[in-house]
Amino acid sequence: MSPEVKPDFLISPEGLRIDGRRPDEMRPIELKVGVLKQADGSASIRQGKTYIIAGVYGPRELHPRHLTLNDRAYLRVEYRMATFSVPDRKRPAPSRREREISMVIANALKPALFLQEFPKSVVDIFITVIQADGGTRCAAINAASLALADAGIPMRSLIPAVAVGKADGKLLVDLGDEEDKYGQGDVPMAIIPQTEEITLLQQDGSFTREELNEAMQMGITSCKYLHELQKEALRRSYVKKTPDNGDEDDDDDGSYEDDLETDLGEAELMED
Amino acid sequence: MGDFSTDTISHIDREFISDLLRKGERLDGRAFNEYREVEIEANVVPAKAEGSALVRLGDTSVVAGVKVLVGEPYPDSPDEGVTMVTAEMSPIASPLFELGPPKEPAIELARVVDRGVRESGTVDTKKLCIEEGKKVYMVFADVYPMEYDGNLIDAASIAVNTALLTTKYPEKKWENGKVVDTGEILSLPINNVAIEHTIAKIDENLIIDTILKEEFVQDCRLTMAIDRDSKFTAMQKGGGPGPMSLELVDKAMEMALEATKDIQKTIEEAVKTVG
Amino acid sequence: MAVYFQKREVVVPGQLLAEGRYRASFGTYDEEGKIFSSLVGLAELRGNTVKVVALEGAYIPKEGDLVIGTINIVAGNNWKVNIGGPYGASLHANNALRRPYSEDISEYMDIGDVIAAEVIAFDRGSGPFLGMKGRDLRVLQGGMILEVSPAKIPRIIGRRGSMINMIQDHLNIETMVAQNGRIWIRAPSTEILRLAIKAFRTIEDQAHTSKLTDRISEMLAEEMATIKGSSKPEEEVGPEEVSVPDDSSEVESEPEPELKPEPDATTEAEEEKPVEVEADAEVKEEDEKQTEEVSEE
Numbered sequence: 090m091s092p093e094v095k096p097d098f099l100i101s102p103e104g105l106r107i108d109g110r111r112p113d114e115m116r117p118i119e120l121k122v123g124v125l126k127q128a129d130g131s132a133s134i135r136q137g138k139t140y141i142i143a144g145v146y147g148p149r150e151l152h153p154r155h156l157t158l159n160d161r162a163y164l165r166v167e168y169r170m171a172t173f174s175v176p177d178r179k180r181p182a183p184s185r186r187e188r189e190i191s192m193v194i195a196n197a198l199k200p201a202l203f204l205q206e207f208p209k210s211v212v213d214i215f216i217t218v219i220q221a222d223g224g225t226r227c228a229a230i231n232a233a234s235l236a237l238a239d240a241g242i243p244m245r246s247l248i249p250a251v252a253v254g255k256a257d258g259k260l261l262v263d264l265g266d267e268e269d270k271y272g273q274g275d276v277p278m279a280i281i282p283q284t285e286e287i288t289l290l291q292q293d294g295s296f297t298r299e300e301l302n303e304a305m306q307m308g309i310t311s312c313k314y315l316h317e318l319q320k321e322a323l324r325r326s327y328v329k330k331t332p333d334n335g336d337e338d339d340d341d342d343g344s345y346e347d348d349l350e351t352d353l354g355e356a357e358l359m360e361d
Numbered sequence: 362m363g364d365f366s367t368d369t370i371s372h373i374d375r376e377f378i379s380d381l382l383r384k385g386e387r388l389d390g391r392a393f394n395e396y397r398e399v400e401i402e403a404n405v406v407p408a409k410a411e412g413s414a415l416v417r418l419g420d421t422s423v424v425a426g427v428k429v430l431v432g433e434p435y436p437d438s439p440d441e442g443v444t445m446v447t448a449e450m451s452p453i454a455s456p457l458f459e460l461g462p463p464k465e466p467a468i469e470l471a472r473v474v475d476r477g478v479r480e481s482g483t484v485d486t487k488k489l490c491i492e493e494g495k496k497v498y499m500v501f502a503d504v505y506p507m508e509y510d511g512n513l514i515d516a517a518s519i520a521v522n523t524a525l526l527t528t529k530y531p532e533k534k535w536e537n538g539k540v541v542d543t544g545e546i547l548s549l550p551i552n553n554v555a556i557e558h559t560i561a562k563i564d565e566n567l568i569i570d571t572i573l574k575e576e577f578v579q580d581c582r583l584t585m586a587i588d589r590d591s592k593f594t595a596m597q598k599g600g601g602p603g604p605m606s607l608e609l610v611d612k613a614m615e616m617a618l619e620a621t622k623d624i625q626k627t628i629e630e631a632v633k634t635v636g
Numbered sequence: 637m638a639v640y641f642q643k644r645e646v647v648v649p650g651q652l653l654a655e656g657r658y659r660a661s662f663g664t665y666d667e668e669g670k671i672f673s674s675l676v677g678l679a680e681l682r683g684n685t686v687k688v689v690a691l692e693g694a695y696i697p698k699e700g701d702l703v704i705g706t707i708n709i710v711a712g713n714n715w716k717v718n719i720g721g722p723y724g725a726s727l728h729a730n731n732a733l734r735r736p737y738s739e740d741i742s743e744y745m746d747i748g749d750v751i752a753a754e755v756i757a758f759d760r761g762s763g764p765f766l767g768m769k770g771r772d773l774r775v776l777q778g779g780m781i782l783e784v785s786p787a788k789i790p791r792i793i794g795r796r797g798s799m800i801n802m803i804q805d806h807l808n809i810e811t812m813v814a815q816n817g818r819i820w821i822r823a824p825s826t827e828i829l830r831l832a833i834k835a836f837r838t839i840e841d842q843a844h845t846s847k848l849t850d851r852i853s854e855m856l857a858e859e860m861a862t863i864k865g866s867s868k869p870e871e872e873v874g875p876e877e878v879s880v881p882d883d884s885s886e887v888e889s890e891p892e893p894e895l896k897p898e899p900d901a902t903t904e905a906e907e908e909k910p911v912e913v914e915a916d917a918e919v920k921e922e923d924e925k926q927t928e929e930v931s932e933e
Contacts, residue, residue, distance in 0.1 A: 125453070125454075125507060125508050126420045126508050126510065127420075127454060127455050127456065127508050127509060127510065128453060128508075129692075129694065130692065138408040138409075140406070142453070142507065143453075144453035144454075146452075146456055147694065147722065148694050148721070148722040149456070149694065149721070149722050150722055150723070150724055152459075159761075162722070165460075167452070167460060169451070171406075171424070171426060171503065171505055172426065172428065172447070172501065172503040173406055173409060173410035173411075173413065173426025173427065173428050173501075173503055174406065174409055174410075174426075175409055176409060177428075177430070178428035178430055178501055178503075181447055181449065181503065182462070201649075203665070203674060207694075207696075207722055207760070208760045208761070209722070209723075209760070210722030210723070211722075213452065213460075215451065215452050215453035216453075217451060217453055217505060217507070219405070219406055219424060219505075220406045220407075220408055220409050220410075221409065222408060222409070238648065238649050238675075238676050238692075239676070239692060240692060240693070240694075241675060241676070241690055241691070241692030241693025241694065241787060242693075243649070243663070243674040243675055244649045244650070244674055244675075245649070245650060245665065245667075245672070245674065246649055246650030246672075247648065247649055247650055282650065283650060283672075320648045320650075320651070323648045323676055324646055324648060327646045327676075327691070327844050328646075369706055369707070369708040369718065369747055369748055370748060371706045371748055371749075371750045371781065372748045372749055372750060373750045373776060373777075373778070373779065373780060373781055373820075374780070374781065375748070376778070377778075377779070377780040381826060384826070386826050388780075388826075388830075389830075390826075390830060
């Protein structure tokens with residue numbers, strides 16, 4: 090609830106940003122998987138002061154029926170900001186901005202998903218921005234991708250996203266709120282990490298072609314870092330559930346009645 | 362019959378819950394008059410909201426946030442500020458909640474929590490006047506359920522009250538026809554706190570703080586807002602068409618009165634954690 | 637030719653699992669000879685087939701599955717049944733009743749009834765069709781339905797039913813474990829029911845860990861001892877059952893013979909002989925086979 094004042098400069102004479110970061114430095118990021126009990130999959134992200142929760146339901150039956158796709162699941166994304174997540178209270182009804190962001194998030198995630206495995210159904214992603222401090226659409230993609238994996242939706246890869254921008258003539262990754270507001274432009278992007286293909290790309294402000302190419306390279310580097318954090322968060326959600334005495338295996342596995350690998354997933358093997 | 366009568370209620374669930382209650386038991390081992398563990402985390406939106414709280418009642422959780430804005434007073438109360446509670450049933454919280462504009466259950470949730478705040482005079486709206494007839498503070502408390510496993514009303518009421526009690530906002534004054542900051546930070550002028558307690562009727566049994574499975578099979582529920590002086594400041598019978606005898610209403614009041622002290626204490630403790 | 641995962645490793649989507657002449661099976665995809673995981677799950681190698689055992693996911697019907705569902709519509713000669721997951725099921729009266737049957741089939745089963753049925757046909761173009769002509773398939777009465785993640789059902793059943801039999805043994809409860817993640821439980825007391833729920837929830841949480849049967853068995857033995865110690869002697873469970881059961885072969889001493897552990901899954905598990913070879917050893921073996929095949933070509 091700090092009153093918004095335009096800072097005198099965004100890059101200090103020493104070349105540091107207003108929160109002390111280097112130009113290519115991300116804010117502290119905390120990813121958690123499985124944060125909601127009712128949702129089929131969920132994840133939260135704290136990126137600086139930005140705080141977002143994503144929940145996934147599905148694949149489930151689609152209503153209304155006229156949206157049904159016969160060859161794949163319909164991916165429905167709703168990105169919403171809590172009224173209190175921004176300095177001025179946001180009106181409760183969905184804004185045009187929220188609807189557009191929902192769409193670009195869906196498009197950013199879709200190329201990675203094997204939606205054809207569930208024709209006629211829907212996969213719902215609900216995103217709530219609890220606190221907005223810049224970079225919410227990218228943070229939302231980072232969390233939503235984890236929530237999809239947590240729901241068991243098959244995918245080529247997790248999708249990381251980051252906003253690169255420009256302030257005081259310098260390219261910066263992971264824009265904070267002031268940098269976004271008072272800087273010279275913003276390039277939110279998301280990639281498929283293995284191939285470095287871009288699945289989200291938007292831009293505003295003023296950039297030269299060279300700057301944009303450099304910005305995207307910086308974005309790819311940051312996305313790959315984020316991708317590592319995503320994978321780690323997903324694995325951690327299982328390690329956490331492992332009881333202390335669960336690691337004394339490995340001596341007599343072969344003969345053990347409760348051999349994990351033979352217990353699980355007999356069913357699937359018959360399929361092909 | 363619960364709030365979501367479109368969902369088919371399985372006979373097994375219905376009989377199972379009824380049978381248990383007949384034996385004096387609940388699925389999670391609680392007594393009929395016992396709340397789930399109440400967890401409150403105040404100030405969860407510190408950078409943007411003036412007040413906020415996350416409340417967990419078992420596997421139900423809600424986030425409430427307060428924004429304090431400057432606006433014009435209503436013509437019939439030119440020297441009074443405004444408080445308003447809204448709620449959404451965001452589909453993130455439950456497979457039962459649908460996308461789209463707020464439907465009746467969400468509107469009821471907001472209005473019931475709102476009445477609890479307004480009718481108890483929680484916020485002294487007279488003190489929310491900046492300049493009579495010109496500018497007043499408008500206090501919005503908005504509720505977002507994150508996980509729905511029953512009893513959203515009580516969780517929302519606890520969250521909204523905690524958020525209001527921890528709200529800090531910059532003081533404004535009227536100067537030369539304009540609103541300006543004084544540089545001071547204020548807390549809301551709180552007069553009273555009323556917490557809502559919801560009791561479900563299933564057959565002839567009354568239970569407090571229902572989980573979803575219980576809510577599904579309830580005949581109806583009765584929500585009561587009780588203030589610090591043990592006065593009832595708002596009530597709402599809903600959650601199904603089942604009728605309720607006077608005797609049961611009285612028993613429900615007794616249960617709510619018993620429960621309210623502990624919850625008020627838990628809120629006080631949570632408020633203390635915020636400087 | 638290489639395999640990039642450890643035995644039992646929790647893998648994540650996009651993780652490279654193997655390269656070379658391996659076959660991509662469930663939970664994986666093949667891109668230019670590289671096999672990646674498409675799920676979060678446990679990677680496994682059987683022969684030259686790489687698969688990922690899902691740890692999460694919605695219920696996708698399969699012919700022969702036992703499912704538990706709630707009837708939500710009666711239309712003509714069909715019941716519509718909610719079995720969870722993306723596809724609502726239908727049950728035609730011909731597949732449930734002996735002919736002739738009454739015109740109003742709601743006389744037999746109505747909205748809100750919970751049934752145990754079998755998936756008799758399913759393709760993703762048309763929803764699953766159910767049948768109730770098999771043994772044990774019926775309207776369920778009494779007890780409760782616990783919902784767990786369908787991906788964890790194989791673990792709850794255990795190899796050849798070892799897990800579920802062990803739990804039934806300890807608690808003297810009746811259960812029916814359905815592939816769509818619903819477990820019907822009838823227990824002699826609420827206390828024991830809660831213990832059963834706790835056991836199933838623990839399995840669900842720790843499905844990716846080893847020695848789970850042992851841990852659950854220990855927990856149940858301990859807690860049953862406490863229950864028996866504290867409660868009135870009217871409990872009908874034999875005190876000697878507190879000990880850890882050595883084998884799960886003869887469980888069926890219960891009064892109602894139709895309440896056996898889930899039959900389909902058990903048979904399935906038996907058909908698939910457990911592979912006990914270490915993953916690494918297997919790789920080498922497969923490598924050899926592969927070279928042979930190649931040279932043949």
